[in-house]
Amino acid sequence: MAMTPSRARGLLLTPAGLWYAALLLLPLAVVLIFSFGERSPIGGYAPGFTFAQYANLPARFAAFRNTLTLAPIGTLAALLIAYPLAYFLAVKVTPKWKTLLLVLVIVPFWTSILIRSYAWIFLLGGKGIPALLAHLGLEDIRLLNTPFAVLVGIVYGYLPLMVFPIYVALEKLDKRLLEASADLGTPPWRSFLQITLPLSMPGVLTGCMLVFILLMGEFLIPAILGGGKVFFVGNALVDLFLQSRNWAFGSAVAVALVVVMLVVVALYSRAVKRFGATRDDTGLM
Amino acid sequence: MLDALAATGKTMQQDQQMSNSPDKTIASDSVAEFIGTTKRFGSITAADGLSLRIRRGEFLSFLGPSGCGKTTALRMLAGFERPTEGDVLIDGSNVSGLPAHRRPVNMVFQHYALFPHMNVAQNVGYGLRQRRPRMPKAEIAQKVAKALGTVRLSDFSDRRIWELSGGQQQRVALARAIVNEPKILLLDEPMAALDAKLRGEMQRELLALQRSLGITFVLVTHDQEEALAMSDRICIMGNGRIAQVGTPGDLYDRPRSRYVADFVGKANILTAEIIETRDKLVTVRLRSGALVAVQQNPDDSRAQADIAIRPEALSLAAPDAPLPVATATLPARVTHRTFLGDHTEYLLEADDLGTLQVNVPQQAERVSGGHDVGARVHVLWPEGTGLVLAADD
Numbered sequence: 001m002a003m004t005p006s007r008a009r010g011l012l013l014t015p016a017g018l019w020y021a022a023l024l025l026l027p028l029a030v031v032l033i034f035s036f037g038e039r040s041p042i043g044g045y046a047p048g049f050t051f052a053q054y055a056n057l058p059a060r061f062a063a064f065r066n067t068l069t070l071a072p073i074g075t076l077a078a079l080l081i082a083y084p085l086a087y088f089l090a091v092k093v094t095p096k097w098k099t100l101l102l103v104l105v106i107v108p109f110w111t112s113i114l115i116r117s118y119a120w121i122f123l124l125g126g127k128g129i130p131a132l133l134a135h136l137g138l139e140d141i142r143l144l145n146t147p148f149a150v151l152v153g154i155v156y157g158y159l160p161l162m163v164f165p166i167y168v169a170l171e172k173l174d175k176r177l178l179e180a181s182a183d184l185g186t187p188p189w190r191s192f193l194q195i196t197l198p199l200s201m202p203g204v205l206t207g208c209m210l211v212f213i214l215l216m217g218e219f220l221i222p223a224i225l226g227g228g229k230v231f232f233v234g235n236a237l238v239d240l241f242l243q244s245r246n247w248a249f250g251s252a253v254a255v256a257l258v259v260v261m262l263v264v265v266a267l268y269s270r271a272v273k274r275f276g277a278t279r280d281d282t283g284l285m
Numbered sequence: 286m287l288d289a290l291a292a293t294g295k296t297m298q299q300d301q302q303m304s305n306s307p308d309k310t311i312a313s314d315s316v317a318e319f320i321g322t323t324k325r326f327g328s329i330t331a332a333d334g335l336s337l338r339i340r341r342g343e344f345l346s347f348l349g350p351s352g353c354g355k356t357t358a359l360r361m362l363a364g365f366e367r368p369t370e371g372d373v374l375i376d377g378s379n380v381s382g383l384p385a386h387r388r389p390v391n392m393v394f395q396h397y398a399l400f401p402h403m404n405v406a407q408n409v410g411y412g413l414r415q416r417r418p419r420m421p422k423a424e425i426a427q428k429v430a431k432a433l434g435t436v437r438l439s440d441f442s443d444r445r446i447w448e449l450s451g452g453q454q455q456r457v458a459l460a461r462a463i464v465n466e467p468k469i470l471l472l473d474e475p476m477a478a479l480d481a482k483l484r485g486e487m488q489r490e491l492l493a494l495q496r497s498l499g500i501t502f503v504l505v506t507h508d509q510e511e512a513l514a515m516s517d518r519i520c521i522m523g524n525g526r527i528a529q530v531g532t533p534g535d536l537y538d539r540p541r542s543r544y545v546a547d548f549v550g551k552a553n554i555l556t557a558e559i560i561e562t563r564d565k566l567v568t569v570r571l572r573s574g575a576l577v578a579v580q581q582n583p584d585d586s587r588a589q590a591d592i593a594i595r596p597e598a599l600s601l602a603a604p605d606a607p608l609p610v611a612t613a614t615l616p617a618r619v620t621h622r623t624f625l626g627d628h629t630e631y632l633l634e635a636d637d638l639g640t641l642q643v644n645v646p647q648q649a650e651r652v653s654g655g656h657d658v659g660a661r662v663h664v665l666w667p668e669g670t671g672l673v674l675a676a677d678d
């Protein structure tokens with residue numbers, strides 16, 4: 001007997017639906033339930049229904065503050081470094097060198113971020129860059145275990161994730177559009193602002209979203225380069241779940257992080273939409 | 286004027302003045318000029334010593350097979366390529382070193398190159414928005430509206446580019462260029478992406494536009510019919526060089542070389558021995574021994590040469606028919622016969638000479654009753670038709 005189309009579609013969607021439920025909704029539900037519970041005396045979770053964990057959130061204010069400042073700043077810094085790099089790779093480099101240089105962008109990924117971050121400990125530590133600066137007469141500059149060190153670490157770690165979407169957007173940009181722009185009387189730098197930049201925006205927005213969301217959950221780099229002084233929400237979670245074994249409070253922090261992230265992403269996409277709309281209404285420049 | 290190559294050639298607009306040597310016009314009359322312009326890409330010479338004057342207000346086409354350097358010539362006018370040698374003048378001043386954005390010309394690109402992030406009106410106004418000092422917004426809007434009206438797209442100003450058909454996109458590209466009132470409008474195979482019906486329509490529109498705007502149009506095409514139908518003059522290119530410049534009628538009736546005779550229309554090309562020259566007629570002996578009189582090629586003193594004659598300049602007669610005066614006859618056998626409506630195309634094997642093509646108008650065909658395949662006939666060659674070709678370089 002033939003199935004109705006809607007029933008067939010329902011069946012086809014079942015695996016995806018189950019996957020979604022098992023991997024996303026279920027853990028989220030568990031975390032949500034835990035966040036209203038209590039810490040059991042021996043650590044872990046004891047059932048209950050209380051808002052005490054949420055009331056206690058301000059205790060982790062510093063972690064939220066660090067995350068919410070360093071993640072956007074890190075994203076922006078990565079963008080500012082990645083765009084010229086991607087532009088160079090996509091537009092300026094001859095095809096012969098392109099592949100090699102692209103591989104060089106990926107190569108760091110072949111080693112664990114843990115090891116690469118330790119390398120930065122040396123570079124930013126007393127015998128690294130500060131020693132060099134001392135030679136130049138800039139004594140007593142501390143880099144390691146500062147927000148700056150964490151920033152350097154996250155920009156370094158996430159740069160390829162920013163480079164690639166922008167590279168792809170620039171690579172597929174039709175070069176004839178730039179000729180058309182020049183033909184219509186536009187000098188190169190204005191062609192960049194009016195043609196190249198707006199048409200590479202999808203890549204920029206994808207890269208920023210990707211890096212920002214991953215940064216919000218980052219804990220390894222702050223742990224290594226922040227030296228326990230500059231910690232993210234991720235570090236707070238590691239601490240609460242693995243060290244002090246306060247699962248209930250940890251769950252509340254996790255829920256708060258998810259909520260904050262949802263709000264930021266929603267604001268971001270609204271800003272992006274508005275940007276698109278103004279472009280339509282008034283034209284560029 | 287004697288139509289040398291085709292006594293019964295199509296009637297073509299023939300400007301007495303224009304059909305004279307095309308490169309000898311006065312300077313103030315020319316809007317652009319190539320002076321010994323050469324462009325090399327590594328070991329490839331894409332344009333080889335071009336010398337050409339483009340007249341103000343004319344419709345000039347660059348015609349030639351793929352890879353002959355047409356686009357390169359156009360791009361040197363636009364400013365996208367810098368000549369390796371020689372110069373490009375626009376309005377009397379040397380622009381060889383001037384970048385594209387500072388040249389008073391605009392281009393319609395083959396695939397239009399419309400800006401996908403702007404709507405139709407924004408695309409059309411793009412060039413005007415680049416003016417410094419800035420042009421007032423109201424003036425831009427008014428000019429854009431006028432240009433869109435010219436290409437009959439007034440109702441489409443808010444459309445996105447991808448919502449348009451190919452023909453509409455092409456008209457946007459056209460409006461985006463003409464709104465700037467360029468000294469020269471450059472068109473690189475603008476019709477190549479359109480289907481045959483739309484192409485004919487666009488050709489007529491383009492021609493009407495050129496007449497009404499009075500802007501000089503320079504078109505690149507490899508479509509011979511397109512060039513013949515639209516151009517005041519055609520510049521035929523081969524191998525990076527200019528083979529011949531002239532009106533469509535010129536090129537058809539007086540091709541200078543075998544290359545041009547072959548490229549424009551169909552021609553029978555035969556090797557012949559030159560016997561004697563009298564007035565402007567040359568008596569030549571064909572390989573079969575037959576003597577025919579053809580038009581002379583000026584400044585030529587070769588003993589052997591190629592001669593060309595159009596298929597419609599020849600006619601056919603039954604072997605027993607009385608021969609007209611002042612006509613050479615070549616005995617031949619019919620091998621193919623194709624009815625093409627207004628004329629019949631015959632392929633013949635001429636004795637000791639090889640294949641000849643003869644086109645017989647339908648009227649003559651009706652009178653004679655036609656000739657069957659295999660029949661013996663006389664090919665009639667009227668005195669003074671056909672001409673001697675220059676050696677190909």
Ligand SMILES: Nc1ncnc2c1ncn2[C@@H]1O[C@H](COP(=O)(O)OP(=O)(O)OP(=O)(O)O)[C@@H](O)[C@H]1O
Pocket residue numbers: 326329330331349350351352353354355356357358507
């Ligand atoms: N940027 C370039 N680099 C190297 N060679 C080129 C370049 N542009 C053109 N050429 C070469 O120069 C020659 C002429 O090219 P051009 O594009 O002018 O030909 P065309 O007559 O426009 O041909 P088509 O009808 O195929 O467009 C070709 O052999 C082409 O390969």
Ligand SMILES: [Mg+2]
Pocket residue numbers: 355356357
């Ligand atoms: Mg071309």
